[in-house]
Amino acid sequence: MSRRFQLSSLLFYTLAIFAIAATAGVLHLLRGSLSTPTIALFFLLPVGASAVRGLGPGLTAAFCAFLAFNYFFIEPLYTLVVHHTQDVLVLIVFLIVAVTISQLVGQAQSSRAVAEAREREATHLYVLSAALAGLRDYSEIARTLGEHLQEVFHPTTIEIIIQPAGHASPATYAPLGGSGAPASQAEHVVLLTTPRGKMGEIHLGKAQALSPANERLLQAFAHQSALAVERATLAQAETRAEVLEESDRLKSALLSSVSHELRTPLATIKAAATSLRSGDVPWESLARGDLLGAIDEEVDLMNRLVGNLLDMSRIESGALKPRREWNILAEIVGGVIARMRLAAQRHRLDIDVPEDLPLAPVDYVQVEQVLTNLISNSLKYAPPGTTIRIHARPTGENAIHVQVSNEGPPVLPEHLERIFDKFYRVTAADRITGTGLGLSICKGIVEAHGGRIWAENLPDRFAFNFTLPLTLDGMAPPSLPVETEPV
């Protein structure tokens, strides 16, 4: 680029000399009809025109014009000798005027060039900072900066590394083959720094050194980008703070729910145990049996609550990985019913789970828990004496659809989605026991199996539905060659 610059300035000098020569030629032809001062004035025209191209060409034109004027138009002609004092004065005045004009014009030109360069810089900076505004991702910032640097500086290589202090992995942008400029090239390394410290660095490979103006522009780019990185860092910290706050909020909801739910059975147990110890309750009395029964039941309740909490925390931490094996759904349902028989003695159970459903690739214990939670939820809300129905069928889409429905009250449509949320209750907390975790655990387990869970109001019933995919690692349920011949 500076080579081109040299060529063009050489051209301007040549042009200045030609302009003077041409003017001298034309004036020489017309010299009979022009007075000497008029000729001098005409010579100022090419001087001014040349000065537009810079101070150098202007001064060159001024001196050439002075010589040509003296040589061709001042007596004695065709010599540089001057006889008359008046002519000497004319020549001196001419020289002073020509030099002054070229200086003034040249200065005006160069300050305009500086102003233009400044304006260009300002425009580049503005465009860059507009593009960087609102970016929250380090690699986005690196890419945006890189693209602008390429557009403005046309580097041969470019590498941008964004790594604020304390940030583990850097975001880099190196579209032209990364760092390591060839040895023949100058590599410009600029650090992105803010008062908070280093945010990253720019490596720019160029054939030659940068001009001072470009050097300055590069620094300004670096500064803008550093500020953008800092903004992104602060924004991320803010997001983290919000997430923490949200999780704090959930934790305190959990704590208040848990302490309420755990304290209720604890109160019962404490009352019953102290009463039994006090000796006030006769050995062979109904009260004694009642108190012991209450302790036993409340302990089971607490055990379920603690179990739910553990499951929820395992789901949240992603530790609840289903151990999927080919299972018979009817066997799982049978196990659940056998264990819940006592709890369900005030309801009727209607079970329709065909023995010959395809084998389902599920975690036995987890699906058992989904069914247990859904049935126990149904038992809680459906009036005694009504029927709880458990129904399973294959769907058309390679899955099993299970429905647990009850004759409890319908749930308002706006609650249907949310009843699987943690701590979400349709009924006031003091009317129904539980942590508000049972259904969200079901959701966690079903989704970990790749299935879907939802609730719906049927014409005369309320139903929980879930699906379980029938494929395991892309494999369909095996149909085993079962022996039929007795020995």
Place this chain on the structure above:
Amino acid sequence: MSAQPHILVIDDEPQILRALRTILVEKHFRVTTASRGEEGLALAAANPPDVIILDLGLPDLDGTEVCARLREWTLTPIIVLSARESERDKVAALDQGADDYLTKPFGIEELLARLRVALRHSARAQNKTKATVVKAGDLVIDLAGHVVTRNGAEVKLTATEFRLLAYLAANAGRVLTHQSILAHVWDPAEVDSVEYLRVYMRQLRKKLEDDPRQPVYLLTEPGVGYRFMVD
């Protein structure tokens, strides 16, 4: 076996030790307690118990390792105690030779029932005799004669069905893990093919249970395996 069966309880929770000691002594058992694995192993060697109750969450040794080291020299029945969140440890301990498990918290009737099964097993292990005929309710399984009758009528079983039933009945009352059943009845290479077990168990229940959906002999131990119940 002396008149008072001897139980060794290995658990690091003093409250559990206290409660179990009180209850078991009340039920006419002789009780020894240990709060560490090494101590338990030493006590088991010094004064062989009839049944060992072993907690899996010991501070010094892995419960699975205690099982394995006991099984190096004794067939004394081991009942492991585990928390609900340590399913895998439970299965590992059973695979290492433990006979049964209880999940904390458990009712004392449950523990006593398991102890009764274990003591029967212990007596058999000491007599070094294998029962050749197993009776359970209306079922009679003649292991040597390969004959199964239900209410006196012979039940036709396929070869695999019989092998499965025979393995479960020979270990009546014990929890058998999927892995151990698959290795014994099918092939050690098939230990991950639980589906075989599920399907054959369904067949067996259809032939042997009054209500195959609510079995009383062939019980599922969720996530662990199966157990053949005699009483």
